[in-house]
Amino acid sequence: MGKPYSDDLRERVVASMVGGRSCREAGAIFGVAPSTAGNWYRRYQRTTSYAALPMGGDHRSKLTAEVNWIAERLAAVPELTLTDVREGLAGRGTEVSYTSVWRTVKKLGLRLKKEPSTPASKTGPTSR
Structure with missing residues (x-):
C-alpha cells in the first residue's frame, strides 16, 4: 500500500491554486495528477485542511x-x-x-485434521 503525499507538498499545491493556478498547472509544476491537486484544493475549500486522512481501517477481528x-x-x-x-x-x-x-x-494454536479426499489404497504402494 502506498503512503500519502507529504503535508508540505500538499500545502505548496494548494497555495499555488489559491494564488490562481489551475489544477492542471499546479499538478504539472509539482508532479502530481491534476485530479489529485483538484481534490486537495476542494478539500481545503470545504475544511480548510489539506492534511492526509488516516489510511487503513478497523483491523480488529469480529471473532x-x-x-x-x-x-x-x-x-x-x-x-x-x-x-x-x-x-x-x-x-x-x-x-x-x-x-x-x-x-x-x-x-x-489449534490444528484441524484434514479428511482424505479419497480412501487410501487397500493394496498399498506398488513395487517395480
Whole structure:
C-alpha cells in the first residue's frame, strides 16, 4: 500500500491554486495528477485542511469475543470443520468468512485434521 503525499507538498499545491493556478498547472509544476491537486484544493475549500486522512481501517477481528467459544467447541468436538464452526458462529449472530475462522483457529494454536479426499489404497504402494 502506498503512503500519502507529504503535508508540505500538499500545502505548496494548494497555495499555488489559491494564488490562481489551475489544477492542471499546479499538478504539472509539482508532479502530481491534476485530479489529485483538484481534490486537495476542494478539500481545503470545504475544511480548510489539506492534511492526509488516516489510511487503513478497523483491523480488529469480529471473532475476538468468540475465541473462548471456538476453543471450547473444537475441544468438545475435534472433528468439526471450519465450515461447521462458521455456521455455529452464524447461529450465534456473528457472520464471518471462512478465512477469518481459519486465522482465529491458527492463532489459538489449534490444528484441524484434514479428511482424505479419497480412501487410501487397500493394496498399498506398488513395487517395480
